[in-house]
Amino acid sequence: MGSRIREIIGKELRQALREPRMRVLLFLPPLLQLLIFGFAVNLDVEFSRIAWVDLDRTPVSRELLAAFEGSRYFQVVATPDRPDQVQPLLDREQVQAVISVLPGFAREIQHGGSASVQVIVNGANSNSASVVSSYAAQVVASFAGQKLARQQQEKLFIGADGIFRPALPELAIRSRVWFNPDLRSRNYYVPGVVANIITIVTLILTAMALVREKEIGTMEQLMVTPIRPIELILGKTLPFALVGLCDMVLVTGAALAVFRIPFRGQGWLLLCCSILFLMTSLGAGLFISTISHTQQQAMMASFFFVMPAFMLSGFAFPIRNMPVAVQYLTYANPVRYFIEILRGIFLKGSGVEVLWPQMAALFVYGAVVLGLSVLRFQKRLD
Numbered sequence: 001m002g003s004r005i006r007e008i009i010g011k012e013l014r015q016a017l018r019e020p021r022m023r024v025l026l027f028l029p030p031l032l033q034l035l036i037f038g039f040a041v042n043l044d045v046e047f048s049r050i051a052w053v054d055l056d057r058t059p060v061s062r063e064l065l066a067a068f069e070g071s072r073y074f075q076v077v078a079t080p081d082r083p084d085q086v087q088p089l090l091d092r093e094q095v096q097a098v099i100s101v102l103p104g105f106a107r108e109i110q111h112g113g114s115a116s117v118q119v120i121v122n123g124a125n126s127n128s129a130s131v132v133s134s135y136a137a138q139v140v141a142s143f144a145g146q147k148l149a150r151q152q153q154e155k156l157f158i159g160a161d162g163i164f165r166p167a168l169p170e171l172a173i174r175s176r177v178w179f180n181p182d183l184r185s186r187n188y189y190v191p192g193v194v195a196n197i198i199t200i201v202t203l204i205l206t207a208m209a210l211v212r213e214k215e216i217g218t219m220e221q222l223m224v225t226p227i228r229p230i231e232l233i234l235g236k237t238l239p240f241a242l243v244g245l246c247d248m249v250l251v252t253g254a255a256l257a258v259f260r261i262p263f264r265g266q267g268w269l270l271l272c273c274s275i276l277f278l279m280t281s282l283g284a285g286l287f288i289s290t291i292s293h294t295q296q297q298a299m300m301a302s303f304f305f306v307m308p309a310f311m312l313s314g315f316a317f318p319i320r321n322m323p324v325a326v327q328y329l330t331y332a333n334p335v336r337y338f339i340e341i342l343r344g345i346f347l348k349g350s351g352v353e354v355l356w357p358q359m360a361a362l363f364v365y366g367a368v369v370l371g372l373s374v375l376r377f378q379k380r381l382d
Contacts (some may be wrong), residue, residue, distance in 0.1 A: 004227050008235025012209075016239065026205075026243055027250060030197045034251045037193045038259050041316075043185040045131040051078040051089050053100040060106035064117070067143045068099060073135045090122050097121045097132050109147060179347045180262075187262060190255050191342035192315035197251055198274070199281050199335055200306055202244040206285025207298040209236045210377075215295060229377045233370075237282045244281070248274045264349030273341045276359055279366025280334040286373040309335045334365045 017023050050068065054061050068074050078089055089095045100118040108115035119136045123129040180187050227235075252270070255261045284305060292298040311317070312326070313335040319327055330336050337358040344350035344358075352359070 004231050005235050005238075008227070008232060009238050012236060012239040016243070026201075027247060030201055030247045030251050031254055033197050034190075034193060034254050035258065037197075038186065038190050038255065041186070041189045041193060043127055043131075043189075044183075045128050045135070046073065048074050048096045048132050048135070049077045049094065050074050050136075051080055051086060051095045051098045052076045053080055053083060053086060053098060055083075055103045056101045056105040058106035060109055061101045064101065064105075064140070064143050067139050068136075071135070071139050073132075074139070086120065090120070093122065095122075096128065097136060099136065186259055187347060188343065189315070190259050190261050191346045192313070192339045194248070194251050194255060195277075195313070195335060195339045195342055196310055196315060198244055198248055198277070199309065199338075201247055202240055202278060202281040203285045203288075203306065204299065204302050205240045205243065206237060206282045207288040207292070207302045208295055209240070209286070210289040211292050211295050211298045214293065230374055233286060233374055233377060237286060240285075241275075241278050241282055244278050245271070245274060261346055263346055265345030266351070269352065269355075270342075270345050273338070273345070273355070273359060273362070276362040276366060277334065277338040277341075280362060280369055283366055283369030283373050287369060287376060290373060290376045309333050312336065313339050315339055334362055337361045 016026065052065055052068070054065065065076070069076055078095060080086055080089070083100065086098045086100075090098065098118075098120040100120065102116050102118060105115050105117070107113075117140050119133060119140075121129045121133050121136075177183060248271075252263075256263055285302070288298055288301045288305070292301055312319075312322075312330045312333045314330070315335075319330050319336070322330070341355050341358050341362075344355055348354075
């Protein structure tokens with residue numbers, strides 16, 4: 001049995017690597033996809049053009065303007081004089097937001113009243129709009145805090161012990177971010193990109209395996225050999241498992257070198273989890289190969305599997321924001337568990353004691369899918 005499997009593995013490797021173009025296609029596209037998606041998938045808003053509408057025109061409003069100009073997130077590119085000049089700027093997307101200081105702003109601050117600053121944000125892109133709005137709120141809150149501190153220093157009273165004390169209490173908030181201190185969205189998304197690239201490469205390669213034998217007419221030759229179905233399946237999957245592991249090492253190294261993604265976990269754990277996931281992706285590819293008659297059918301069936309798996313993996317859209325029924329459906333998606341494992345290993349340095357539920361799920365799915373592929377495969381022509 002072992003010698004027959006070795007012969008099939010050798011045949012598959014020779015067939016896959018004998019052409020220089022095929023050798024390039026096995027390893028270069030995953031690297032290019034990582035670079036393209038890694039640079040493209042970035043939700044950080046690091047620079048925003050804004051317009052400034054000052055209807056108060058006081059030294060206090062100009063102090064607020066200086067606060068926005070001093071922020072690294074904003075650049076004031078327009079200063080319209082009237083509110084009716086704001087809409088053309090937003091329509092032409094010359095600015096992402098408009099900061100409007102209403103009349104009486106300085107007077108309300110000086111008298112301890114409620115002063116208002118209007119922030120108009122282009123909401124066509126909801127994510128960018130929420131981030132820009134949050135940044136603007138932070139600048140205004142910092143400005144308000146400085147004004148409050150100044151008023152506290154000016155309004156002092158003498159206590160019973162004869163010591164000067166501030167009239168208002170102070171509250172200092174210090175936040176600390178774990179796992180992703182710089183809040184870079186690329187650190188969160190690139191591990192998901194790695195998972196999706198490995199899924200696509202291994203699934204499509206394996207889906208073409210048996211179908212190609214049918215189309216070029218070599219299935220008849222395999223039928224007259226003493227090779228059993230399980231041996232043929234192992235011989236077909238193990239070469240692509242090796243290719244998948246090589247691609248995994250390649251894209252992981254590129255993610256660390258190019259995008260500076262933190263890697264706080266253990267390499268051997270990442271390798272073991274990758275093997276567990278490859279059981280599922282290769283098994284799904286083999287199952288598609290057994291139910292397809294042409295390579296075109298196998299390709300279409302592969303995309304039919306990849307797109308829902310991509311959408312329901314939590315890569316781009318948080319699972320907790322999905323409808324409850326869809327959230328339960330994501331538990332049937334092995335890509336979800338692999339992305340959770342990758343993010344845990346890369347960002348948190350999680351170990352087996354934390355990731356064992358996801359690893360167990362991948363093992364169960366891999367065993368089930370491979371078992372179905374073996375049962376579905378018949379060593380005969382349809």
